[in-house]
Amino acid sequence: xxxxxxxxxxxxxxxxxxxxxxxxxxxxxxxxxxxxxxxxxxxxxxxxxxxxxxxxxxxxxxxxxxxxxxxxxxxxxxxxxxxxxxxxxxxxxxxxxxxxxxxxxxxxxxxxxxx
Amino acid sequence: xxxxxxxxxxxxxxxxxxxxxxxxxxxxxxxxxxxxxxxxxxxxxxxxxxxxxxxxxxxxxxxxxxxxxxxxxxxxxxxxxxxxxxxxxxxxxxxxxxxxxxxxxxxxxx
Numbered sequence: 001x002x003x004x005x006x007x008x009x010x011x012x013x014x015x016x017x018x019x020x021x022x023x024x025x026x027x028x029x030x031x032x033x034x035x036x037x038x039x040x041x042x043x044x045x046x047x048x049x050x051x052x053x054x055x056x057x058x059x060x061x062x063x064x065x066x067x068x069x070x071x072x073x074x075x076x077x078x079x080x081x082x083x084x085x086x087x088x089x090x091x092x093x094x095x096x097x098x099x100x101x102x103x104x105x106x107x108x109x110x111x112x113x114x115x
Numbered sequence: 116x117x118x119x120x121x122x123x124x125x126x127x128x129x130x131x132x133x134x135x136x137x138x139x140x141x142x143x144x145x146x147x148x149x150x151x152x153x154x155x156x157x158x159x160x161x162x163x164x165x166x167x168x169x170x171x172x173x174x175x176x177x178x179x180x181x182x183x184x185x186x187x188x189x190x191x192x193x194x195x196x197x198x199x200x201x202x203x204x205x206x207x208x209x210x211x212x213x214x215x216x217x218x219x220x221x222x223x224x225x
Binding site: 032034042043044045046049091093095097102103104106107108109111 | 146147149156157158159160161164203207210211212213214215216217218
């Protein structure tokens with residue numbers, strides 16, 4: 001139980017285009033979803049926290065107009081990287097948590113490469 | 116600014132030995148403490164969590180928490196080459212947000 005999927009697993013795009021990443025909780029209702037970014041040989045950095053039906057809370061230094069987060073249902077959250085640039089190339093990981101416990105269940109991650 | 120500090124390593128131990136991983140945190144209000152393992156190119160996978168002072172054992176893994184010293188550790192007994200990975204310490208408070216350490220790279224030598 002508690003499986004989280006992400007799609008796509010890998011994406012390559014041209015500079016200036018937008019990319020949407022989906023995060024789904026497959027067998028539970030995720031009241032809260034989190035989006036992280038990880039650069040090579042660095043740790044996970046929290047980008048934003050989203051609760052179903054409300055606006056995401058972004059961490060300091062994360063541009064909310066560039067990284068659009070939608071949490072429209074209890075099983076789906078999306079992250080859209082708008083007007084992507086090479087410096088946005090990174091490993092994006094989502095996680096989801098249930099209302100009943102503290103544990104976060106991580107998706108497999110999405111490798112974004114912007115050319 | 117909440118901080119979680121780990122020795123970046125790399126840490127090398129021979130197969131069958133005990134690997135000891137350490138983590139300190141700055142926020143005294145932290146409530147939950149997690150150890151994750153991350154293989155290269157993969158997302159983190161939870162090894163175990165601990166909430167209360169003392170030790171918690173799960174198979175070959177033992178987590179130790181000392182809130183007074185703001186210190187949490189992970190011991191891996193009978194280390195195996197498959198344990199070679201980066202180990203991430205993470206801490207959360209009432210908001211459930213995780214703050215990760217930079218990770219310790221562990222290599223278990225056959």
